[in-house]
Amino acid sequence: MAVYERTWRRYSGVLTPLKGRFLVVTKYAVADAFASRLFTAFYAICFLPSVIGLLFIYLSHNAALLQQLGMPADIMEILTKRFFMILFSWQALPAFLVAVIVSPSLISADLANNALPLYLARPIDRREYVLGKMAVLAILLSPMTWIMGLLIFGLQAYFEGGGWWLQNYRIGLAYLVGHLTWIVVISMLSLAISAWVRFKPAARGVLFGIFFILAAFGQAINGVTGTSMGDILNLGRASASVVLAMFGAPTPSGLPVIFNWLTLMVTTVLSVWLINRKLRPHEVVR
Amino acid sequence: MIQTEASSAPAIELDGLTVELGGRPILVDLCASLPGRAIGLLGPNGAGKTTLLRTLLGFFPPASGSAEVLGFSLARQGKELRAHIGYMPENDAFVAGMTAVHFVRLMAELSGLPSEPALERAHETLFYVGLGEARYRKLGTFSTGMKQMVKLAQALVHGPRLLMLDEPTNGLDPPARKRMLELVADIRDRGEANILLSSHLLRDVEELCDEVIILKNGRIAAICDLEAERRANRSFVELELQAPNEAFSAELTKLGCELAVHESGRMKLVLPEGRNIRDLYTLADRLDVGIRHIDLKRDSLQDIFLRAMEDDNGGV
Numbered sequence A: 001m002a003v004y005e006r007t008w009r010r011y012s013g014v015l016t017p018l019k020g021r022f023l024v025v026t027k028y029a030v031a032d033a034f035a036s037r038l039f040t041a042f043y044a045i046c047f048l049p050s051v052i053g054l055l056f057i058y059l060s061h062n063a064a065l066l067q068q069l070g071m072p073a074d075i076m077e078i079l080t081k082r083f084f085m086i087l088f089s090w091q092a093l094p095a096f097l098v099a100v101i102v103s104p105s106l107i108s109a110d111l112a113n114n115a116l117p118l119y120l121a122r123p124i125d126r127r128e129y130v131l132g133k134m135a136v137l138a139i140l141l142s143p144m145t146w147i148m149g150l151l152i153f154g155l156q157a158y159f160e161g162g163g164w165w166l167q168n169y170r171i172g173l174a175y176l177v178g179h180l181t182w183i184v185v186i187s188m189l190s191l192a193i194s195a196w197v198r199f200k201p202a203a204r205g206v207l208f209g210i211f212f213i214l215a216a217f218g219q220a221i222n223g224v225t226g227t228s229m230g231d232i233l234n235l236g237r238a239s240a241s242v243v244l245a246m247f248g249a250p251t252p253s254g255l256p257v258i259f260n261w262l263t264l265m266v267t268t269v270l271s272v273w274l275i276n277r278k279l280r281p282h283e284v285v286r
Numbered sequence B: 001m002i003q004t005e006a007s008s009a010p011a012i013e014l015d016g017l018t019v020e021l022g023g024r025p026i027l028v029d030l031c032a033s034l035p036g037r038a039i040g041l042l043g044p045n046g047a048g049k050t051t052l053l054r055t056l057l058g059f060f061p062p063a064s065g066s067a068e069v070l071g072f073s074l075a076r077q078g079k080e081l082r083a084h085i086g087y088m089p090e091n092d093a094f095v096a097g098m099t100a101v102h103f104v105r106l107m108a109e110l111s112g113l114p115s116e117p118a119l120e121r122a123h124e125t126l127f128y129v130g131l132g133e134a135r136y137r138k139l140g141t142f143s144t145g146m147k148q149m150v151k152l153a154q155a156l157v158h159g160p161r162l163l164m165l166d167e168p169t170n171g172l173d174p175p176a177r178k179r180m181l182e183l184v185a186d187i188r189d190r191g192e193a194n195i196l197l198s199s200h201l202l203r204d205v206e207e208l209c210d211e212v213i214i215l216k217n218g219r220i221a222a223i224c225d226l227e228a229e230r231r232a233n234r235s236f237v238e239l240e241l242q243a244p245n246e247a248f249s250a251e252l253t254k255l256g257c258e259l260a261v262h263e264s265g266r267m268k269l270v271l272p273e274g275r276n277i278r279d280l281y282t283l284a285d286r287l288d289v290g291i292r293h294i295d296l297k298r299d300s301l302q303d304i305f306l307r308a309m310e311d312d313n314g315g316v
Helices: A022-033 A037-045 A048-060 A065-068 A073-100 A104-112 A116-120 A126-141 A144-162 A169-197 A200-225 A229-233 A235-247 A259-276 B049-056 B078-082 B100-110 B113-129 B146-156 B173-191 B202-208 B228-233 B247-254 B276-286 B301-310
Strands: B010-021 B024-034 B038-042 B064-069 B085-088 B164-167 B194-199 B211-216 B219-224 B234-240 B258-261 B264-269 B291-296
Touching: A022 A126, A022 B100, A037 A073, A048 A065, A048 A144, A073 A104, A073 A126, A073 A144, A073 A169, A073 A200, A073 A235, A104 A126, A104 A169, A104 A200, A104 A259, A116 B276, A126 A144, A126 A169, A126 B264, A144 A169, A169 A200, A169 A235, A200 A235, A200 B228, A229 A259, A229 B301, A235 A259, B010 B049, B010 B173, B024 B049, B024 B202, B024 B211, B024 B219, B038 B202, B038 B234, B049 B064, B049 B164, B049 B194, B064 B219, B085 B146, B100 B146, B113 B146, B146 B164, B146 B173, B146 B228, B164 B173, B173 B194, B173 B202, B202 B301, B211 B228, B211 B301, B219 B301, B228 B301, B234 B276, B247 B258, B247 B264, B247 B276, B276 B291
Parallel strands: B038 B194, B038 B211, B085 B164, B164 B194
Antiparallel strands: B010 B024, B010 B064, B211 B219, B234 B264, B234 B291, B258 B264
């Protein structure tokens, strides 16, 4: 065991660069998330759809095995777009659940006992603090979504050879842009909720509520007005429509895709505004 | 990036600093140059002490005027400045789910220390503030006194050049208060960090600081060099004789004393360098003069503070 003298002295050693300092916030929050074995196990399970996808791509190019299973040798030619669309949703769902589990305590833990002034009394500002917290979700969600997605896309392109990737570039684009958009929207929304709702289960409930209760409300508006205007409130449908449009597939929303993009953008901007309102280095007494 | 050495600039320089919150002026036209190693920030509740600290940390933008801390401009070099400041806020400030060492290490890394030195210094600092045995306990389980010490540890861990302490003895029992004051005095005496201590407790400020800035209604009511006051206090004497005695007064003048004599036999005098009370007794004995009362005049911080509070217009 180290023996420490009861003394204090100035620090005169090397300092880390200011630009990447916000990643300290990220590092500690990620470590905190993985401190739970249950979460670690769940996180590993979240990769299952992608692993199955990889396996499927491999098997679909193994003619002998396909013959043994009684499946057509050109199964991927038939299934390509459908397979990638299904895989996308099976990647996005666990990502949403990971965000639901991790995000409620990201900001609220610092606000609960007034720790924010201690962060902001150091050489990081509010923007970097939020960036650091957002990076937590980006780091956790990226591997199971767009990184695995592009890996599977790349494997398929490798097996197919020729100009397959060029003919199907929209799939790769949908995986990259679709998942990144999803990560940004869900991160900002969940951080805003974490900033305003300090009780974890309540924060999770609000996040679910925004997706499902607003969707039901939007559905009711659609029913009453006989239009699709209610889809503006349906975040899930807006996300799905944006991604399906990128795949070149029909969208579930009756609105033009630009409205779905608008829904996602307004949600993100509103979330940023809410975070900005709440994150102060001091209590605002009104 | 290597930490730079302390510049010779005053610790704090305020130039017409005005801060408004919600359209209301909280700090008004503060001008001061404070070179002291330990600066006290005094004032009644609501005087603007905490607002001044937070402004110096960059939490509130000045409405007008400017400030420099350790030679860094508040407006242009806020981030660089904060790397050199250790801030201990008045209220509870911690992350309940973290252990003390984890928390202090996080704060050290945020100030720029690489991971390994941050951990090393987190351990050292927690031992220094007396929390060595409790460093693996979660902060949520700490008592008020321990939380105060953790706040001090996180403010110290990165070896700041300026330590800002906002009511550090708040909520502490007498032994814990004594320990806190000893620690701050130790940091001051090591001479490695300037201290800016905000408190409404005159005794704490008098004990620890060599310079005091008194705020009232957001204005500077007085700036006082406590060290100079202490030196002056050592030579200021009030004397009362049994009867007025001109010879005694004349001899005192010969000794080099500055003198003010009252008809009743009372006199106030300032002893010159190298003279002390014993010389007065010797003189009185030689001239056979009876001294009824002798007192070292103490113009205490309390007197200075009360005078500053009585002045309705503020002003230095």
